[in-house]
Amino acid sequence: MVEILKSNGKGIKRAVEILASGGLVAFPTETVYGLGCDALNERAVWKVFEIKKRPLSKPLIVGVSSKDEVYSLAEVPEDAEKLIDAFFPGPLTIVLRKKSSVPDIVTGGGSKVAVRMPDHEIPLKLMKGLGNPIVVPSANISGRPSPMTYRHVIEDLGDNIEAIVVGECSVGIESTIVDVTEKPARVVRTGAIGLAELKKHVDLIVGKEREGTYHISCPVYVFIGRRAEEKVREFAEKARSRGLSVAIIAKKLEGENVITIGSSPEEYTSNLFSAIRKAESMRPNLIVIEGLEEHEGVMDRLKKLAGERIFRT
Ligand code: TXA
Numbered sequence: 001m002v003e004i005l006k007s008n009g010k011g012i013k014r015a016v017e018i019l020a021s022g023g024l025v026a027f028p029t030e031t032v033y034g035l036g037c038d039a040l041n042e043r044a045v046w047k048v049f050e051i052k053k054r055p056l057s058k059p060l061i062v063g064v065s066s067k068d069e070v071y072s073l074a075e076v077p078e079d080a081e082k083l084i085d086a087f088f089p090g091p092l093t094i095v096l097r098k099k100s101s102v103p104d105i106v107t108g109g110g111s112k113v114a115v116r117m118p119d120h121e122i123p124l125k126l127m128k129g130l131g132n133p134i135v136v137p138s139a140n141i142s143g144r145p146s147p148m149t150y151r152h153v154i155e156d157l158g159d160n161i162e163a164i165v166v167g168e169c170s171v172g173i174e175s176t177i178v179d180v181t182e183k184p185a186r187v188v189r190t191g192a193i194g195l196a197e198l199k200k201h202v203d204l205i206v207g208k209e210r211e212g213t214y215h216i217s218c219p220v221y222v223f224i225g226r227r228a229e230e231k232v233r234e235f236a237e238k239a240r241s242r243g244l245s246v247a248i249i250a251k252k253l254e255g256e257n258v259i260t261i262g263s264s265p266e267e268y269t270s271n272l273f274s275a276i277r278k279a280e281s282m283r284p285n286l287i288v289i290e291g292l293e294e295h296e297g298v299m300d301r302l303k304k305l306a307g308e309r310i311f312r313t
């Protein structure tokens with residue numbers, strides 16, 4: 001059985017014990033729940049790939065508990081220093097040339113390692129207790145939306161992991177990832193920190209759009225633009241009049257089978273992934289979502305959900 005641990009001294013001590021013996025522990029970070037193990041223990045890292053059903057070629061992010069620790073794992077060029085100063089701890093991941101201290105399995109055999117320092121006391125305490133960095137991939141089966149609660153972690157990983165430390169995630173969307181091994185630095189995943197914010201510190205280009213789609217139990221339709229709310233309502237009504245059941249995720253709209261998630265970027269991101277899982281649990285024929293056009297990270301995730309079914313109104 002997976003142990004459900006509190007984030008008090010006793011719970012953290014137990015979680016550290018499990019990590020030290022090569023076990024897997026899930027925990028909240030400021031973005032989403034992460035699945036951790038000792039990043040320097042190859043066998044444990046291998047289990048993370050296996051349990052997440054993640055291809056071995058897709059590298060894991062390594063979490064650190066201090067800015068200094070980054071230097072023992074990787075080469076740190078000037079742009080990286082600026083970003084570390086400005087955003088660590090926080091929802092930014094930087095990709096660097098790895099040193100030999102990082103096992104090859106962590107980086108999928110590649111020469112670069114992605115590093116981040118979570119802004120959350122639970123993972124920081126776990127790393128300090130362990131005395132090593134821990135990997136911090138999201139604690140879901142590969143291809144599923146990231147978990148926001150320990151119940152979501154149980155849904156996906158259940159008894160395949162040793163423990164979950166229970167706590168709150170606040171941001172709700174994964175870290176932004178920037179590769180700083182070349183100049184200009186390149187954004188490889190949009191996310192919690194906006195590009196405009198990053199550009200205040202370093203020159204940036206945006207990498208080609210990420211591939212991939214989420215595994216969701218029904219088709220997802222997204223509407224953006226000035227009349228998005230109205231179109232969401234019309235589209236859902238039409239589908240219902242044809243006998244289809246519809247779950248709606250909208251900013252302010254309320255009603256039956258409508259999940260209201262708020263219109264500020266903070267409210268929207270913190271509720272989106274939970275709303276998707278909740279919508280799926282209603283077992284609808286389709287899910288209709290009102291998008292948040294001004295947020296690059298959200299739009300990236302909505303594209304992964306809806307594919308081509310994004311409509312501007
Ligand atoms: O907010 C987050 O970053 C969360 C929390 C739990 O830390 N973690 C997370 O991990 O989103 P994951 O595994 O779901 O996504 C990590 C992403 C993947 O798209 C992976 O390809 C990319 O990071 N990545 C990891 N190492 C990389 C590297 N060396 N070069 C380029 N991309 C890398």
Ligand code: MG
Binds near residue numbers: 137138
């Ligand atoms: Mg993930």
